[in-house]
Amino acid sequence: MEKVHLLGFTEDEMKSFAREMGEAAFRGKQIFRWIWRGARDFSQMTDLPAGLREKLDETACIGCLDVLDVQEDEKDGTRKFLFGLEDGNTVEGVFMKYRYGNSMCVSSQVGCKMGCKFCASALGGFVRDLTAGEIADQILSAERYTGEKVNHVVVMGMGEPLDNYDNLSQFLRLLHEQGGKNMSYRNMTVSTSGIVPAIAMFADDFPQVNLAVSLHRLTDSGRNSIMPVNRKYPVDELLSAADRYTEKTGRRVTFEYALIDGENDREEDVELMIRKLRGKLCHVNLIPLNEVKETGLTGSSRRRAEEIAAALNSAGIPATVRRELGSKIDGACGQLRRKAQEKQLPKI
Ligand code: SAH
DSSP states (O other): OOOEEGGGOOHHHHHHHHHHTTOOHHHHHHHHHHHHTTOOSGGGOTTSOHHHHHHHHHHEESOOOEEEEEEEOTTTOOEEEEEEOTTSOEEEEEEEEETTEEEEEOOOEEEOSSOOTTOHHHHTOEEEEOOHHHHHHHHHHHHHHHSOOOOEEEEOSSSOGGGSHHHHHHHHHHHHOTTTTOOOGGGEEEEESOOHHHHHHHHHHOTTSEEEEEOOOOSHHHHHHHOTHHHHSOHHHHHHHHHHHHHHHOOOEEEEEEEBTTTTOSHHHHHHHHHHHTTSSEEEEEEEOOOOGGGOOOBOOHHHHHHHHHHHHHTTOOEEEOOOTTTTTOOSTTHHHHHHHHHOOOOO
């Protein structure tokens, strides 16, 4: 019999689960709290009767991720994790230290359907959605490994979160649960390649969660050529969806713009950005492209990125160049996984 995965349950769902086992609801509350305090094993749940712990051990499990590999940048504290899932698939997560606390970048799918030309995750195609518990376990596993707490979460790892909407929603609600992680929605950010109808849903369901939109190009022909999703949801529709998000929520949208040398960092690209983004409640995050050798694309220089940021700022559009964390360990997104697939890492 397959074991029930408890990490994906909210506190109420855990209470129902306890009742279904013939136990009092408060046992569910106890289990929920233990899990979110980091318990990995039912034997740690010392205020549960021994008989119940045994029963749980037979029928249920908590998390299911293994840490397969960790790359650390000792200078800035960034740690890049390769997680193994129960079915043998792998995903990445990145733990980062900022002045305001620790942030974790999590994956939402194994692989991705979106096919962006510059992205390592697109290369292997789509495998499957992650469950809410598998997304959450990336955080608990990183906390356990580092001995530190995660205060902010960005859903910016492998996969398209808005293409896995139900599991993403459950994950965000789980993090917010008072008896668990109790993370404010304001400390969560979801990044999308631009699935317009899902952005509208997201604004309704999670008006306090931050939205990041991966823009990268502002002409339809240009964006079509690097992001196939644009053929379905063109630039202007995407920008309108972002406008509706800010109207509804009063929150600033982050536009991510990965700078590709000679492709989207020319004067005309900057002028178009200024024309289209001026007046919006937004922030532009410029990221010199991380090189993925298979794509043949190169990133713009740091200097060019700074120039573009300055041009946007003087046009009244807040823009920054993303701080390069973990520069020593950095391959582009998804590359740790690709390397591991090549050399078959053992468990640690
Ligand atoms: N699918 C979502 C979230 C995951 S990708 C999205 O598209 O937003 C997270 C961010 O990394 C996106 O902005 C994506 O465009 C960017 N990205 C992907 N590959 C990159 C690369 N090689 N260099 C820099 N940024 C990259």
